[in-house]
Amino acid sequence: MAQVKARAITGFPEWLPQVKRIEQQWIDRIRAVYEHYGYLPIETPAIELLDVLRAKGDIDKEIYVVKKLHENASEKFGLHYDLTVPFARYVAQNQGQLTFPFRRYQMQKIWRGERPQKGRYREFYQCDIDVVDNGKLGLYFDFEVLYAGQEAMKALGIPEFVIGVSNRKIYEGFLEGIGVEDTENSLRIIDKMDKVGREGVAKLLREEVGLEAATIEQALLPAAIKSRDLSFVEEFRALGVHTEKTEAGISELASIMTMVAHAGDANVRADLSFVRGFDYYTGTIFEGKFVEDIGLGSICSGGRYDNLAARFTNRHLPGVGFSIGLSRIFGGMVDRGLLPDLNEPFIDVLVLRTDDNDLPEVVRLANVLRRRGYRVETYAYPDKIGKQFKYAGKRRVPYVWVASRDQAGQFEVKDMRSGEQALGDPETWKGEF
Amino acid sequence: MAQVKARAITGFPEWLPQVKRIEQQWIDRIRAVYEHYGYLPIETPAIELLDVLRAKGDIDKEIYVVKKLHENASEKFGLHYDLTVPFARYVAQNQGQLTFPFRRYQMQKIWRGERPQKGRYREFYQCDIDVVDNGKLGLYFDFEVLYAGQEAMKALGIPEFVIGVSNRKIYEGFLEGIGVEDTENSLRIIDKMDKVGREGVAKLLREEVGLEAATIEQALLPAAIKSRDLSFVEEFRALGVHTEKTEAGISELASIMTMVAHAGDANVRADLSFVRGFDYYTGTIFEGKFVEDIGLGSICSGGRYDNLAARFTNRHLPGVGFSIGLSRIFGGMVDRGLLPDLNEPFIDVLVLRTDDNDLPEVVRLANVLRRRGYRVETYAYPDKIGKQFKYAGKRRVPYVWVASRDQAGQFEVKDMRSGEQALGDPETWKGEF
Numbered sequence: 012m013a014q015v016k017a018r019a020i021t022g023f024p025e026w027l028p029q030v031k032r033i034e035q036q037w038i039d040r041i042r043a044v045y046e047h048y049g050y051l052p053i054e055t056p057a058i059e060l061l062d063v064l065r066a067k068g069d070i071d072k073e074i075y076v077v078k079k080l081h082e083n084a085s086e087k088f089g090l091h092y093d094l095t096v097p098f099a100r101y102v103a104q105n106q107g108q109l110t111f112p113f114r115r116y117q118m119q120k121i122w123r124g125e126r127p128q129k130g131r132y133r134e135f136y137q138c139d140i141d142v143v144d145n146g147k148l149g150l151y152f153d154f155e156v157l158y159a160g161q162e163a164m165k166a167l168g169i170p171e172f173v174i175g176v177s178n179r180k181i182y183e184g185f186l187e188g189i190g191v192e193d194t195e196n197s198l199r200i201i202d203k204m205d206k207v208g209r210e211g212v213a214k215l216l217r218e219e220v221g222l223e224a225a226t227i228e229q230a231l232l233p234a235a236i237k238s239r240d241l242s243f244v245e246e247f248r249a250l251g252v253h254t255e256k257t258e259a260g261i262s263e264l265a266s267i268m269t270m271v272a273h274a275g276d277a278n279v280r281a282d283l284s285f286v287r288g289f290d291y292y293t294g295t296i297f298e299g300k301f302v303e304d305i306g307l308g309s310i311c312s313g314g315r316y317d318n319l320a321a322r323f324t325n326r327h328l329p330g331v332g333f334s335i336g337l338s339r340i341f342g343g344m345v346d347r348g349l350l351p352d353l354n355e356p357f358i359d360v361l362v363l364r365t366d367d368n369d370l371p372e373v374v375r376l377a378n379v380l381r382r383r384g385y386r387v388e389t390y391a392y393p394d395k396i397g398k399q400f401k402y403a404g405k406r407r408v409p410y411v412w413v414a415s416r417d418q419a420g421q422f423e424v425k426d427m428r429s430g431e432q433a434l435g436d437p438e439t440w441k442g443e444f
Numbered sequence: 445m446a447q448v449k450a451r452a453i454t455g456f457p458e459w460l461p462q463v464k465r466i467e468q469q470w471i472d473r474i475r476a477v478y479e480h481y482g483y484l485p486i487e488t489p490a491i492e493l494l495d496v497l498r499a500k501g502d503i504d505k506e507i508y509v510v511k512k513l514h515e516n517a518s519e520k521f522g523l524h525y526d527l528t529v530p531f532a533r534y535v536a537q538n539q540g541q542l543t544f545p546f547r548r549y550q551m552q553k554i555w556r557g558e559r560p561q562k563g564r565y566r567e568f569y570q571c572d573i574d575v576v577d578n579g580k581l582g583l584y585f586d587f588e589v590l591y592a593g594q595e596a597m598k599a600l601g602i603p604e605f606v607i608g609v610s611n612r613k614i615y616e617g618f619l620e621g622i623g624v625e626d627t628e629n630s631l632r633i634i635d636k637m638d639k640v641g642r643e644g645v646a647k648l649l650r651e652e653v654g655l656e657a658a659t660i661e662q663a664l665l666p667a668a669i670k671s672r673d674l675s676f677v678e679e680f681r682a683l684g685v686h687t688e689k690t691e692a693g694i695s696e697l698a699s700i701m702t703m704v705a706h707a708g709d710a711n712v713r714a715d716l717s718f719v720r721g722f723d724y725y726t727g728t729i730f731e732g733k734f735v736e737d738i739g740l741g742s743i744c745s746g747g748r749y750d751n752l753a754a755r756f757t758n759r760h761l762p763g764v765g766f767s768i769g770l771s772r773i774f775g776g777m778v779d780r781g782l783l784p785d786l787n788e789p790f791i792d793v794l795v796l797r798t799d800d801n802d803l804p805e806v807v808r809l810a811n812v813l814r815r816r817g818y819r820v821e822t823y824a825y826p827d828k829i830g831k832q833f834k835y836a837g838k839r840r841v842p843y844v845w846v847a848s849r850d851q852a853g854q855f856e857v858k859d860m861r862s863g864e865q866a867l868g869d870p871e872t873w874k875g876e877f
Contacts, residue, residue, distance in 0.1 A: 014755060015495050015496060015755050015756060016756070017496070017533045017756035017757065018493065018533075018537060019488070019492070020491060020521065024489075025486075025487070025489060026487070027486075027541055027542075028486055029484075031485045031486055031487055032484070032485050034487075035485055046790070046819055047814045047817075047818070047820065048814070048819075048821070049790060049819060049820065049821030049822075051790055052464045052465050052468055053458075053461055053464055054458070054464055054467075055452070056453065056456035056457075056458060057490065057553065057555075058456060058508075058555070059452070059453070060451065062448050063448060063451075065448075071514075072512070072513060072514065074512070074513045075491075075510045075511065075512060075513075076510070076511060076512070077508045078508065079505070079506070079507070080504055080505060080507045080508075080522070081504075081505065082557075086513070089513070099450075100450045100452075101450075101458070103450035104450040104451060104452070109460075110835075110838050112824060114821075115461065120490065122490075122491070124515075134489050134490060134491065149824040149825055151803065151822070151824045151825075152824060155822070155824075270803055270807055273803070273804035273808055274807045274808065274811055275808075275811070322448050323447065323448060323449070323450035324447075324450065357482060357484055358482045361482075370584065370703055370706070371703070374591075374703055374707045375706055375707065378707055381481070384480075385480070386479055386480045386481075386482060387481070387482065388482030389482075389584070389588070391545060391585060392582055392584075402543075406543065
């Protein structure tokens with residue numbers, strides 16, 4: 012048989028077990044927080060019909076299409092590239108069987124055929140919550156997904172982060188108020204502040220939108236406004252541009268920040284500097300980053316869409332959601348050596364063997380301990396005892412049991428951390444961890 | 445915007461939240477058992493290089509290939525169709541960083557482009573454990589994966605099942621011993637006993653292998669031997685065919701069944717009737733079924749391969765594994781209405797609103813209860829109280845809190861099951877579930 016080089020594909024992360032375990036713990040912790048806020052689990056297939064995935068236009072080129080080998084039929088299926096489109100399809104399809112407001116969490120891998128580069132994956136986990144309601148959706152939910160999302164992220168023990176909150180109406184209204192006509196392109200450019208800097212944005216606004224220097228100067232003023240409290244309201248009003256739209260946006264943002272203040276201890280601030288390019292956000296927008304930049308950029312995001320499932324149903328279904336870029340954060344921390352606890356043992360007890368005939372004893376002993384909740388591995392061979400202890404060291408196991416009883420029916424138990432030896436009865440023994 | 449019909453694809457299961465929750469509980473329970481046996485978590489990308497996936501020959505036509513939309517390059521990537529090939533690739537690739545024997549569990553979706561039919565999925569979860577070692581792998585591990593696997597299945601609360609254990613050497617040696625030349629095709633046919641019956645197998649052996657009636661009669665004798673204890677040894681020996689190969693197989697199977705007996709309480713029996721078609725199993729083989737057939741056929745399977753990763757490395761890496769067909773079992777039970785607990789509440793407490801200004805109180809109250817471990821949903825609007833209670837009923841929530849304090853700072857708490865009302869302090873209250 013010809014040999015094939017064993018390799019995974021660039022951009023498709025894969026971890027050693029001690030690392031994968033921590034990723035699983037992160038997923039479990041996020042899930043626990045989401046469930047404590049009353050969010051319901053759903054999981055959608057990785058593969059959707061292409062016409063479902065095409066519901067948004069601009070991402071087509073990143074879709075992976077899927078077909079059977081040697082199949083000549085035209086392309087019909089694709090891998091989902093986010094969890095929002097499948098969620099919208101799911102809600103439209105099952106609307107008769109769901110209770111509204113419908114809160115759901117969904118934590119799955121998604122795929123995007125991006126050009127592979129450091130820190131950019133083509134397969135990654137996202138951990139989303141969204142609420143969708145029938146006809147109207149109160150501003151309370153904007154607060155709720157934001158607050159639950161940041162609680163979930165705090166549960167991970169990651170470096171300090173802050174989530175900016177803004178409202179699309181504020182900047183859009185402001186630009187309209189100062190006479191900018193092409194607000195869409197202007198906002199798209201202003202959103203690049205992080206990447207190209209203030210000068211870069213000014214240059215693009217001049218060259219691509221044709222704004223005058225004085226207008227540009229004014230257009231960039233809101234981007235400097237950030238506050239943990241409600242002071243952003245006065246700062247924005249001091250800029251002297253008030254339209255119905257800006258007032259609506261400022262009022263909504265102030266409500267959310269008031270709720271955040273009442274809930275307390277949130278890694279959240281009002282931040283008018285970002286606008287998010289995606290055209291489906293219509294009100295509240297979220298974007299989170301590490302306070303000390305480790306080069307990851309946006310680590311979570313979300314916002315409100317006036318009508319989530321317009322492509323699939325005539326029902327008016329406003330929604331608001333929050334998405335944690337789990338693989339991006341996790342992979343970033345792995346790459347930078349920031350993960351703790353890589354050496355935690357996987358097991359509590361290792362059972363050692365003494366001779367060829369002790370398997371019945373080994374099997375029974377291990378089973379009694381497992382039924383009492385311990386994680387127990389058995390050494391498979393009656394090797395020399397020194398070799399077995401060496402393996403116990405490699406596995407960093409806290410306790411070793413030797414599978415031969417003394418006359419009183421007790422086993423020898425060694426605490427590998429202290430070196431202490433004692434006799435133990437598997438039915439009553441208690442380990443300390 | 446043109447509307448698209450919201451629909452998932454046939455063969456790609458998707459559940460309502462109350463069903464998905466139970467699937468998640470199953471996954472959690474299997475994981476807990478696997479971890480209690482010292483198995484380590486790995487997860488491999490859904491997408492592998494096609495030349496990695498092609499390591500086995502006969503399944504090619506079921507592979508889904510993956511490529512970017514509008515990409516003209518030749519097909520390079522495919523979705524994994526099992527977890528064994530990716531595991532073999534992973535072990536070969538990371539062998540320098542793994543401790544052997546390497547026990548791993550892996551619970552992921554896999555994809556097979558089968559023709560959709562009732563109970564056959566094209567996307568499904570498998571929950572696998574495998575052990576692989578360097579050079580040799582003791583028979584103890586055949587017992588361990590089998591025993592851990594059936595423990596994991598017992599944790600699911602599914603109908604009674606039994607896992608048959610056999611050894612490829614027994615039937616192969618037996619056929620050789622009675623003079624059958626084309627053992628490979630004969631075994632493949634005998635393996636169809638469940639599908640085509642004894643007469644059907646006899647017919648195929650006559651027509652396709654050209655066996656005489658007397659040989660066929662003899663060839664089918666081992667298929668009748670099944671025992672929970674070691675009596676299969678005598679029954680097989682009574683057939684009068686002994687070769688080196690049959691003796692090796694019988695001895696290995698007897699060892700495993702002895703360990704099973706010592707461990708106790710296993711849903712396992714020796715069963716010489718099945719041989720499993722896959723050509724990579726070389727010794728022990730497993731196959732599980734429900735005792736009362738509900739039309740699902742095989743619900744778990746596994747076995748031993750002499751050399752797991754021969755396609756990827758020169759190192760000799762024998763392995764043995766056990767795989768639970770989670771989606772097949774779960775979907776089968778959903779289809780037949782066999783799932784319990786669909787009406788368990790998702791939350792413990794619902795906080796009701798009293799007026800437009802109570803959001804600060806609602807948010808604080810809910811947060812205190814959540815921090816104390818309760819799953820708390822808040823009602824978003826100050827609707828009429830009757831409407832709010834109606835929603836509480838729909839959500840089957842055990843407790844309702846009303847977000848207005850009395851003069852002593854207490855809240856009204858209603859047990860929705862008994863109808864009892866009492867006053868509660870969120871810092872000290874204890875719910876009963």
